[in-house]
Amino acid sequence: MNILLYVAVVLIWGTTWIGIAVQSHYATPVVAILWRFAISALLLWVVLLFSGKLQRIALKDHLFCMLQGLCVFGLNFICFYTAVKYVNSGLESVIFSMAVFFNAINALIFFKQKPSPNFAPAALLGLSGIVLLFWHDLINSQFNAQLLMGIGLCAIGTYGFSLGNMISVRHQKRSLNIFSTNCYA
Numbered sequence: 001m002n003i004l005l006y007v008a009v010v011l012i013w014g015t016t017w018i019g020i021a022v023q024s025h026y027a028t029p030v031v032a033i034l035w036r037f038a039i040s041a042l043l044l045w046v047v048l049l050f051s052g053k054l055q056r057i058a059l060k061d062h063l064f065c066m067l068q069g070l071c072v073f074g075l076n077f078i079c080f081y082t083a084v085k086y087v088n089s090g091l092e093s094v095i096f097s098m099a100v101f102f103n104a105i106n107a108l109i110f111f112k113q114k115p116s117p118n119f120a121p122a123a124l125l126g127l128s129g130i131v132l133l134f135w136h137d138l139i140n141s142q143f144n145a146q147l148l149m150g151i152g153l154c155a156i157g158t159y160g161f162s163l164g165n166m167i168s169v170r171h172q173k174r175s176l177n178i179f180s181t182n183c184y185a
Contacts, residue, residue, distance in 0.1 A: 017089040020080055029081030037073045044183045055180035062184060064167055069185035072164030079157025086150025091137075094130055095154035101126065102162035110166050 023032045048054035057065070080092055101123050107113040131138075141147045164185075171181045 014093075017093045020077075020092070021084050021089040024081050024084045029078050032081060033074070033077045036077075037069075041183060044179065048179055048183055053177065053179065054183065055177040057176055057180065057184065061171070061174065061176060061181070064170060065181050065184035068164045068167040068171075068181065070164075071160045071167065073185060075160035076157045076164065079153040079160065083150040083153035083157070086146045087154065091134060091150070092154050094133060095151065096158050096161070097126070098130070098155070099158050099162050099165070102159050103165055106162050106166045107169070111169065 023036070026032070027035070045054065080096075083092055104115040104119055104123070108115060138147070168178065168181065172178065
């Protein structure tokens with residue numbers, strides 16, 4: 001079962017970057033994102049409602065869901081849909097892998113969760129790998145403004161995603177159903 005879940009995640013997340021690149025040719029980022037998540041939220045809402053699993057939550061929690069939606073389904077995707085004009089989707093996906101790094105730092109900031117002792121060496125190795133992987137492209141582009149804009153947008157989008165993850169952690173600590181909070185977000 002684990003291998004099937006792994007394959008499903010790889011296929012879904014892997015094709016997301018292709019979808020962003022293709023969709024960015026047909027609509028502005030805000031319009032593309034609006035349609036993408038309006039349809040997704042409606043489908044999730046219908047499934048949860050008819051299965052009886054849509055959890056009612058307090059107004060304060062709805063406000064946090066709005067903030068989560070802004071971070072994960074708004075800012076994050078606006079940045080990545082815009083960045084694809086400046087960098088390729090492969091670079092976007094690699095920069096997005098820094099979410100693990102941002103999550104560890106944000107967990108420390110917001111929840112006082114100390115990262116494992118292996119975090120710093122692993123983070124350094126991962127960041128070094130990203131730089132080495134794209135160093136040739138960076139040098140050939142002479143660090144032009146468009147490339148740096150794309151990288152910056154990807155980093156901001158990834159950080160926004162991480163902030164949304166921290167809100168999701170907050171929801172889980174309050175025993176809120178992750179499907180319901182994602183639906184509301």
